[in-house]
Amino acid sequence: MTEIDLDDLMENLAQCRRCGICRDAVYEDMGFDGICPVWKNTAGFETSFMRGKLMIAIALLEGRLEKTSDNTEALYACSLCGNCTEICAAEFDPKESLELVRAVLSDIPNEVRDTLAERILTTNNPYVTDKKGKRDWVAELGFEPPTKADTLYYFGCTAGMKLPETAKAAARLLKAAGIEFAVLEDEPCCGSVMIRTGRLQDAEENAKKVLESIQESGAKTVLVSCAGCLKTLRKDYPEKFNLSMPKIVHFVEYFLELVKSGKIKLKPLGKNVKITYHDPCHMGRELGIYEEPRDLLKAIPGVELVEMETNRRAAMCCGAGGGLRSYDPELSKKIAADRVREAEETGAEIIANACPFCEQNLESGAKLIDSSIRVADIVDLIVDLIE
Amino acid sequence: MNTKVVSELVKIVGEEYVSTRVDVLLTYSETASMAKDPVTPGAVARPGSAEEVSQILQLCNKNKILVTPRSGGSSLQGEAIPKPDGLVVDLLRIKGITLHKELRSVTVGSGITFGELDKFLNQHDLWVPVAPESALICSVAGNVAVNGAGPGSSAYGCIAEMVLGVEVVLPNGEIIQTGSEANPNAPGPFLRYAFGPDLTGLFIGSLGSLGIITKVSLKTYKRMHQFHYETYGFDTAEQSEKFLIEVKNNDVLPMFASVYEGPVLNFFMDMVGEEYGIPEHEWPHRTVSMTIGRLREDRMKSDAKKAKEICEQLGGHVIGISELPQGEWEGRFWTFVRTCYIHGWHWRTLYHHQTPTNSHRSVEEITAAMDEHGFLGHTAGFLSGHSTMNMYPHFYFDPLDKEEDHMIRAAHDELAITLYKTGAVPFKLAEYWKGRMEGMEDYMKLLSAIKETLDPNGILNPGVLGGI
Structure with missing residues (x-):
C-alpha cells in the first residue's frame, strides 16, 4: 500500500x-x-x-x-x-x-465504520452478517451464467442484495446482446466503504482478494453496474494499492458503444417520456463520466432528457456515499429527498441513474417526501428495449 | 459559558441551533482571517430572525456576554474572531429576498450571499452591479458591515453606495429600520437619506460593533450585456494614474479597472495566465486592465474609443490583450478567490484606499518594506469610486514558520503607520489601525462616544472597530 x-x-x-x-x-x-x-x-x-x-x-x-x-x-x-x-x-x-x-485517525473508535469493515471481511458484503442472499438473483434469471469467461459481470453488493432486479436486468441485457459473461460464485465486496471510512489496510487485503477472484474467472473485461465499484476497481485499486487491474467498464459505457456501433438497437420507451439523470459522484466528479449515460438515454427513442438545475460537475449528491448512509441514515435520506425535489422541478417522470447505491438512497428520499417520481437504473430502463 | 445563559439561548433559537460542543466552538474560533490567532468562544447560536437576534442581545446585555456577529466567515481582517467564552451569533439562517421592482430595489436577509442574489436578480434581467471578490461566500449584510468593494466598484463605488437602508438590531435588542422604510407606510426602500442624518451609514463599515444587520435593502439596475475588454500599457505610474482620472472625467464607465505593476502582473500570470488563456506578453511598467460596461452598445463603443484616445494622448498604448480583463470580469465571482489561494501561501492584508494619483506611493512603501524585511508579497489596486483606488496588498507567510510570522506582523504594523502617513484611508477601520492614525484622536473619540451610547455595556464585538 x-x-x-x-x-x-x-x-x-x-x-x-x-x-x-x-x-x-x-x-x-x-x-x-x-x-x-x-x-x-x-x-x-x-x-x-x-x-x-x-x-x-x-x-x-x-x-x-x-x-x-x-x-x-x-x-x-x-x-x-x-x-x-x-x-x-x-x-x-x-x-x-x-x-x-x-x-x-482510524484508531479512534467508530462503531459504524468497524462494523461495516468486519462484515465485508467476513461475509463479503457490508449489509448482513452472513453470505446468504447475495447471489440469489442468479437463480431467478432462467439461465445460469458460468463462473469463468472473458467478460465478468461484477454485480456488487447493493445490486445483488438490495436491488436484485437491477442485477437481473444487467445479466439479461448482456444475454440479449449476445455477450458471454461470467458471475462469480462468491463475489467479494469491492470494499469502497472501507476505503472511504479509513480502514485502508483492510481495504487493501480485501482488494487483493477481489483481484484474485477476478483473475480466477479469467476475465479480461470486468463490467460493473455500480458507480462505487467502478471508481474503486478502476481508480482506487491501481492508485492506492498498486494493483494491476483488467479493463473495468461500466454498463453505460459498454452499452453506449454497442448502440453506437449498431450492434444493438433500442425500441421506444414510450412517447415523450421525460427523464432526468442523476450524476453519481463516483462516476461524474471522480471519473469524469458525464456524457456517456446521457448519450445512452438520448439514444432511447421516445425519451426527452431534461437536466436538473445542478448537473455534471456541480451535481448535488444523493447523500449515500462516504459511509454517510450507514453513519447517519436519516441525514442521508434527507439529502436524497433534496435531490428528488430537484428532479421533480424538471417535470421528469423518471430519475435515471447508473448506481444502485444512489438508486437505493434516492428511493428512500422519494419515500420520505411522498414523491411519485420513479427512480430507475439505466440498465432497468433499457433491458426490455433491445430489438 | 454559564449553563443558565445557554438554556436561555436554547429557549430563544431552539436546541438544534445552539452549540457548546468543543468541536463546534473550535470551528468558530477562526475565520478566513489567516493572520489572526484563534479565540475559542463559549457558545454559538444560529438565530432564524431579527426577533431572535433581539432576544439574544437582550440576554447577553443582561449577562454581560460578549457577542461576535458572523455570517460567511470570509472576512480577512479579524472582524468575526470571537471573544474568549463569548457568544458567536451566526446569521446565515436569516434568509429571504424581496424584489421591489417599481422601486428599483431589493431587500435581502442577512444569510443571503451575493451569488444567491445575483442568480435571483438575473431572472429579472437585473443586478446589483457591485460585488466583492468573496461574492460566493460572504453575505450581502456581512459585506455591508465591512463596507466591501470589488468588481463593479470602479463605476459605482463600494457596496455602501448601493445601500438604501438596513434593518439593524441594536446592542440593547431594539430593532431599527433605516432609510425610507423607517416609515411603516412607505412603499419600501427607495430613499436612503431620509429622516435626517444618514443612520444607515452609521452601520455600514461598523464591523458589527454598533448593531447586527439583519436585512439590507439595495439599489437594483438593469443588467448590462455590453462590455468592452482592453489592456492599456504605460511607461510610468503617473501616466496610468492620470489615465484613470481622465477615464472618470470623460464619463467612460469602467466596471472594473485594475492597475498592475509589471512584475506583479508577471507573478499573477505565472500563476493563472495559462489557466485563463491569457497570451504571454512582456508587460509594461504599468498595465491597466479595464472592462467598460454599458447598457447600450453605441455607448459602450463610444467609451472604448474614448479610452483608447485618452491612453494614447497620455503616451500610453493599447496592448490589445482582452483576455485579462474579460477573465477578471466574467469570472469575477471566482477568479479572484482563485488568485488569492492558488499560490499556497498564507497572507496578511492591509486594505486601504488611495487617490489614483497617490496610489504609486502605496506601491513604493510596500515594495520598500518587502525589500527591507525580505518577505514576499504584492500589491495592486483597482478603481473603486469617484476618485479612489482600492489597494489590496498581500504579505505572504508560512504559518509553520514562527520567525517569519513574527517578522510579517512587525512589518504589517510598521506599514500601517507608513501608509497612513502617505495619505492612505482605510475604509474598513480594522483593529490594526488602532493607535496608528496620528491626528485623528478627536474623530476616534466621537466614534467611541457613539459606541458607548449604543452599547454602554460594550458587549457587541468590542475592540474590532479600530480598537473601540
Missing part, C-alpha cells in the same frame, strides 16, 4: 485558508447551486461543511483536540461527494484529504 505521508497530508490541509467557498456557493455561471449537502440538511454549524471538517482534522492531528469519537463525528458526517473539491480555489483536494484523515 502507498503509505500516507503525514507531512504531505498536513501540507495539503494547510492549503485550506478557510475561505468558506465549500459551504453553499451559488454560482450560476459555473452551474453551482449550493455545495455541501450536509450543511444544507443539518443545523448548519461550521462543523457540517468542509472548512470546519478540515479545521477539526488539523486540530486532531496536531493534538489540539482530543481524539474522541465525539470529536471525530464531523469527519464522518460527509458523503465525500467532492462538490467542495470542484469549487475549491486552492491547489488541493479537500475531499481526498478528508478521506486520508479518516485513515490516519
Whole structure:
C-alpha cells in the first residue's frame, strides 16, 4: 500500500485558508447551486461543511483536540461527494484529504465504520452478517451464467442484495446482446466503504482478494453496474494499492458503444417520456463520466432528457456515499429527498441513474417526501428495449 | 459559558441551533482571517430572525456576554474572531429576498450571499452591479458591515453606495429600520437619506460593533450585456494614474479597472495566465486592465474609443490583450478567490484606499518594506469610486514558520503607520489601525462616544472597530 505521508497530508490541509467557498456557493455561471449537502440538511454549524471538517482534522492531528469519537463525528458526517473539491480555489483536494484523515485517525473508535469493515471481511458484503442472499438473483434469471469467461459481470453488493432486479436486468441485457459473461460464485465486496471510512489496510487485503477472484474467472473485461465499484476497481485499486487491474467498464459505457456501433438497437420507451439523470459522484466528479449515460438515454427513442438545475460537475449528491448512509441514515435520506425535489422541478417522470447505491438512497428520499417520481437504473430502463 | 445563559439561548433559537460542543466552538474560533490567532468562544447560536437576534442581545446585555456577529466567515481582517467564552451569533439562517421592482430595489436577509442574489436578480434581467471578490461566500449584510468593494466598484463605488437602508438590531435588542422604510407606510426602500442624518451609514463599515444587520435593502439596475475588454500599457505610474482620472472625467464607465505593476502582473500570470488563456506578453511598467460596461452598445463603443484616445494622448498604448480583463470580469465571482489561494501561501492584508494619483506611493512603501524585511508579497489596486483606488496588498507567510510570522506582523504594523502617513484611508477601520492614525484622536473619540451610547455595556464585538 502507498503509505500516507503525514507531512504531505498536513501540507495539503494547510492549503485550506478557510475561505468558506465549500459551504453553499451559488454560482450560476459555473452551474453551482449550493455545495455541501450536509450543511444544507443539518443545523448548519461550521462543523457540517468542509472548512470546519478540515479545521477539526488539523486540530486532531496536531493534538489540539482530543481524539474522541465525539470529536471525530464531523469527519464522518460527509458523503465525500467532492462538490467542495470542484469549487475549491486552492491547489488541493479537500475531499481526498478528508478521506486520508479518516485513515490516519482510524484508531479512534467508530462503531459504524468497524462494523461495516468486519462484515465485508467476513461475509463479503457490508449489509448482513452472513453470505446468504447475495447471489440469489442468479437463480431467478432462467439461465445460469458460468463462473469463468472473458467478460465478468461484477454485480456488487447493493445490486445483488438490495436491488436484485437491477442485477437481473444487467445479466439479461448482456444475454440479449449476445455477450458471454461470467458471475462469480462468491463475489467479494469491492470494499469502497472501507476505503472511504479509513480502514485502508483492510481495504487493501480485501482488494487483493477481489483481484484474485477476478483473475480466477479469467476475465479480461470486468463490467460493473455500480458507480462505487467502478471508481474503486478502476481508480482506487491501481492508485492506492498498486494493483494491476483488467479493463473495468461500466454498463453505460459498454452499452453506449454497442448502440453506437449498431450492434444493438433500442425500441421506444414510450412517447415523450421525460427523464432526468442523476450524476453519481463516483462516476461524474471522480471519473469524469458525464456524457456517456446521457448519450445512452438520448439514444432511447421516445425519451426527452431534461437536466436538473445542478448537473455534471456541480451535481448535488444523493447523500449515500462516504459511509454517510450507514453513519447517519436519516441525514442521508434527507439529502436524497433534496435531490428528488430537484428532479421533480424538471417535470421528469423518471430519475435515471447508473448506481444502485444512489438508486437505493434516492428511493428512500422519494419515500420520505411522498414523491411519485420513479427512480430507475439505466440498465432497468433499457433491458426490455433491445430489438 | 454559564449553563443558565445557554438554556436561555436554547429557549430563544431552539436546541438544534445552539452549540457548546468543543468541536463546534473550535470551528468558530477562526475565520478566513489567516493572520489572526484563534479565540475559542463559549457558545454559538444560529438565530432564524431579527426577533431572535433581539432576544439574544437582550440576554447577553443582561449577562454581560460578549457577542461576535458572523455570517460567511470570509472576512480577512479579524472582524468575526470571537471573544474568549463569548457568544458567536451566526446569521446565515436569516434568509429571504424581496424584489421591489417599481422601486428599483431589493431587500435581502442577512444569510443571503451575493451569488444567491445575483442568480435571483438575473431572472429579472437585473443586478446589483457591485460585488466583492468573496461574492460566493460572504453575505450581502456581512459585506455591508465591512463596507466591501470589488468588481463593479470602479463605476459605482463600494457596496455602501448601493445601500438604501438596513434593518439593524441594536446592542440593547431594539430593532431599527433605516432609510425610507423607517416609515411603516412607505412603499419600501427607495430613499436612503431620509429622516435626517444618514443612520444607515452609521452601520455600514461598523464591523458589527454598533448593531447586527439583519436585512439590507439595495439599489437594483438593469443588467448590462455590453462590455468592452482592453489592456492599456504605460511607461510610468503617473501616466496610468492620470489615465484613470481622465477615464472618470470623460464619463467612460469602467466596471472594473485594475492597475498592475509589471512584475506583479508577471507573478499573477505565472500563476493563472495559462489557466485563463491569457497570451504571454512582456508587460509594461504599468498595465491597466479595464472592462467598460454599458447598457447600450453605441455607448459602450463610444467609451472604448474614448479610452483608447485618452491612453494614447497620455503616451500610453493599447496592448490589445482582452483576455485579462474579460477573465477578471466574467469570472469575477471566482477568479479572484482563485488568485488569492492558488499560490499556497498564507497572507496578511492591509486594505486601504488611495487617490489614483497617490496610489504609486502605496506601491513604493510596500515594495520598500518587502525589500527591507525580505518577505514576499504584492500589491495592486483597482478603481473603486469617484476618485479612489482600492489597494489590496498581500504579505505572504508560512504559518509553520514562527520567525517569519513574527517578522510579517512587525512589518504589517510598521506599514500601517507608513501608509497612513502617505495619505492612505482605510475604509474598513480594522483593529490594526488602532493607535496608528496620528491626528485623528478627536474623530476616534466621537466614534467611541457613539459606541458607548449604543452599547454602554460594550458587549457587541468590542475592540474590532479600530480598537473601540
